[in-house]
Amino acid sequence: MITEKINDVELGFVKRKYRFLFVSMCLALIALILAGMILYLGNTKYPLSIILRVLAGEEIKGATFAIMTLRLPRMLAGLLAGMAFGMAGCTFQTMLRNPLASPDIIGITSGSSVAAVFCILVFQVSGSAVSIAAVISGLLVSSLIYILSRGGSFSGGRLILIGIGLQAMLNAVISYLLLRANHYDVPAALRWLNGSLNGIQMKSIPALCFTVLFFGGLLVLLGRKLKILELGEHSAITLGLRTDRTRILLVLCAVFLIAVATAVTGPISFVAFLAGPIAGWLAGKGIATILPAGLTGSVLVLLADIIGQYAFDTNFPVGIITGILGAPYLLYLLIRMNKTGGAA
Template identity: 35%
Template sequence: MTMGVSFRSRLARARSTGGAPAERVDFGRRVLTLRRWRVAVRLEWRSVIVCAVLAIAIACVAVFALMTGSYTLSPGQVVSALTGGETGLVHDIVVEWRLPRVAAALVFGAALGVSGAVFQSMLRNPLADPGIIGFSQGPYTGALIVILLVNGTYVQLAGGALLGGMATAVAVYVLAYRRGVQGFRLIIVGIGVSAMLGSLNTWLILKADLEQAMAAAAWGAGSLNGVSWDQVVIGGTCVLMLLLLAGMLSRPMRQMELGDDAAASQGVRVPAARLGLVVVGVALTATVTAASGPIAFVSLVAPQIARRLARTAGITLAPAAFVGALLCLAADFIAQHVAPTPLPVGIITVMLGGGYLGWLLFTEARRRL
């Protein structure tokens, strides 16, 4: 009784002075709190520092990528061209030729990182990658149908990829539903659906004309070749809106990591939150697939690297976005300038992601022994 009266008296004094109670909540780690109007956002200091370091690394790699090519430039020329100080050939090389590719790698890498973070957090499984559970094959199938049958524009490709991704998500969700959806069952069903869609994609390419088949096969490897400013602007706008939606759903997503029952006891509408997260994750993957084809393994690797760098209990979206952007940009640079011949970025991400997947399976197996 005395403790209750004491707390109420402290709370009343805090309200009368317009402040907070003298005692602060101990979150176990240093937390940065941002307040604006009636909105309060808590950020862990380590996550903020990690994102800042990753942003610096991204800027360095981006400048180096803009410098490198058949026509080598200096850092000063690159910075001057970006700030409007250069005209003529240097401006065209930096702004018109190289910058769209760098911007696409950053935007699409961030989208893939957040998409992987959404699925891994929602399903509570580090193997919940959109490419593994079929949510990348579905957009690829939809876009492939548009390429082979309509030869459509980027907007039509985006629509076909989105419809294919949503149809795949509905099919996987329905087939995995049995008194609710469990993460492991959804992953197993998704792997089966992904294999079926992979066979369908191969059949479509084999039945197409030679020129269309070669273009579709090259695009299916995941490449940023030929990305224009129109695709960057349209795709970037879609990705930005989807990232905002993902941020709005981040709180129920983190609560769902404790389990559906625990999240429901805290007021989370689990079915609605899960549906919203699936739509956002699939839409992010479909947007990237429509522009560059399926870039594999970034959404698998980025969230886990981000979690280990930030040392958070769960997966957070911002570090995953920064890691995804850095991975995609670095992989594209390796594919274009380090490899003996220019390669699609998807080949490099498969090589890096395959090694990481093997290491992840090995460490998980050792942990359970």
């Protein structure tokens, strides 16, 4: 009888593992197809043979500029930023055991945004200066949220409430800066705040790529410890996990992903909020879904960019489309939590 139960447990684990791998491969394939569509679609549609020749380094008049200067940076930024948002959002939601614990809801994204808007409107700078300021500000705000949430001991609920409060304050600062700014500078700030892949340059991609590979890879390696943290503070300590050290490492990795991605593309709304739940629903429970969440984030950003660029007469920034997708789920989640007395 005991042997049969052990075999059932092992069989269940194998099924979950294969489901995890299958879902991850399907999401990667969908992301690859969407990435190819971004390279293909435009005022001029180039055949696959031309795209591959240009990517291989061949100079083709017209095609090289369109693909290498305009479409490739846009595609890579969407792919990598979506993965960064998805992995970071899943990390916070799993660690804090609350679907509302998304970086764009608990103030971390706003921390990066306020510094970027300040640089654009007050110092009138752009490019790397804005990116560096956004990263530093995101790290400082996340550190402040974590320190304030500590109290006597760490509390996920306290962190969420403090984050929401700080987000409201930071959004008020952003609104004040927009109201006081020269009206000629406001469109650039608003375009960045909406989250957009327009105007992405290839020089912004290497830092984003390194951040996703390094910090995203660390999060994947820490996935098992993240699942232990999900059991709760006391259970994690009982199982021998050094909760404070693990939590700080997870937060640092997630914040770097959010800050660098936000610095490059702006705060693309609701991607971090949606990617984790969608990945969890697809891949199932029992295995950390950080990698599927990252791939889901890439799919969401690339799909939203294609919809925003080609589905309407007017081009819309990718953040507008993801906001339309994410707002109904947020309302549903709030209604559900209200009915269940706060349980998500």
